[in-house]
Amino acid sequence: MNYFVRKLGFYLVALWAALTLNFLIPRMLPGNPVDILLAKLQQRGGVVTSETRKAYELLLGGDSSEPLLSQYGNYLVNVFRGDLGLSVSYFPAPVSEVIATSLPWTIALVGIATIIAAVLGVALGAFVGWKPGTWVDSLVPSTTLLAAxxxxWLALILVYVFATTMKLFPSQGGYDVVLDPAFSPEFISSTIQYGFLPALTIVLASVGGWLLGMRNMMVSTLSEDYILTAQAKGLSNARILRAYAARNAVLPSVAGFAISLGFVVSGSIITEQVFSYPGIGSKMLTAVTNNDYALMQGLFLFITLAVLGANLIVDLLYGLIDPRTRARS
Known part of the structure; x- marks a missing residue:
């Protein structure tokens, strides 16, 4: 029980630190986002007054004339209320609304692709590592090459082959625009068709890393004394592979899987841009391009929360899977 309490306490402190950094970093950057937006307004022929400056400051979530500590307190209150300010890029939409419309697309695409890549890579890595030096083992470099x-570049190749040349899948978008978003067979089928190439890009680029990591851990685990003991006891190879070798070799991959799931929220910016996919990645690029500080803060906050949450869950599961972790704590 002490192990789990300490872990929860650690992640609560990490959450507070992340919120504090998310508040401070934009205020420590050179320049002022309000000045940048007002300069753009003047370039377009707009008139800047003191009332205009005040309105822009409130739009970005605070009043610079307030003491920093007071701004920090208001920021924390607004975050826990779910108020992340208004997005300049998608004005007058709130940041939380902009993120909410994009988050399901990224979770569905990158999340499913990450799970498929991890499961496939770990399974193949366990099989290859069980019999190192065979012809199957010689194929590992070809998979790791894809990770490099x-x-x-990989996305453009897939677009050229499967979308432009063979015309099997659409090259851009998240779904057929003639359909209304709904949980209907037609819409779901359209999202699968449009998401196949982006998902395939992520799987092909990721599976090699999972395979190589699991393969190396399997080779190392097979030299342990408890594997030799299990073989001496006459246990079947299938049972040794499943219950002894793979079970212990997979532990580092579980930790890596937690980090990968956490970064699902950030999406794959380049992949989403190539396929014009309506996910978090495209929103992040838009925020950076338009100096949309409120949207950037909101996106970074969601990414941080996802990473911390995923690692917390895996840390707690680690304590259940491997009792040695609790004993060392």
């Missing part, structure tokens, strides 16, 4: 290929 830039996302955008």
């Amino acid at each position: 290929v830039p996302y955008f």
Whole structure:
């Protein structure tokens, strides 16, 4: 029980630190976002007054004339209320609304693709590591080569082959625009068709890393004394592979899987841009391009919460899967 209490306490402190940094970093950057937006307004022929400046400050979530500590308190209150300010890029939409419309697309695409890549890579890695040195083992470099290929280059190749040449899948978008978003068979089928190439890009680029990591851990685990003991006891190879070797070798992959799931929220910016996919990645690029500080803060906050949440869940599961973790704590 002490192990789990300490973990929860650690992540609560980490959450407070993340919120504090998310508040301070935009205020520590050179320049003022209000000045940048007012300069753009003047370039377009707008008239800047003191009332205009005040309105822009409130739009970005605070009044710079307030003491920093007071701004910090208001920021924390607004965050826990779910008020992340208004987005300049999508004005007058609130940041929380902009994120809410994009988050399901990224979770569905990157989340499912990450799970498929992890499961496939770990399973193949366990199989390859069980019999190192075979012809199957010689195929590992070809999968890791895909991990070294830039996302955008791999995505463009898939678009050229499957969308432009073979015309099997659409090249851009998240669904057929003639359909209304709904939980209907037609819409779901359209999202699967449009999301296949982006998901395939992520799987091909990720599976090699999972495979190589699991393969190396399997080779290392097979030299342990408890594996030799299990073989001496006459246990079947299938049982040794499943209950002894793979179970212990997969633990580092579980930790890596937690980090990968956490970064699902950030999406794959380049992949989403190549396919014009309506996810978080495209919103983040828009926020950076338009100096939309409120949207950037909101996105970074969601990414931080996702990473912390995923790692907390895996840390707690780790304590259940591997009792040695609790004993060392």
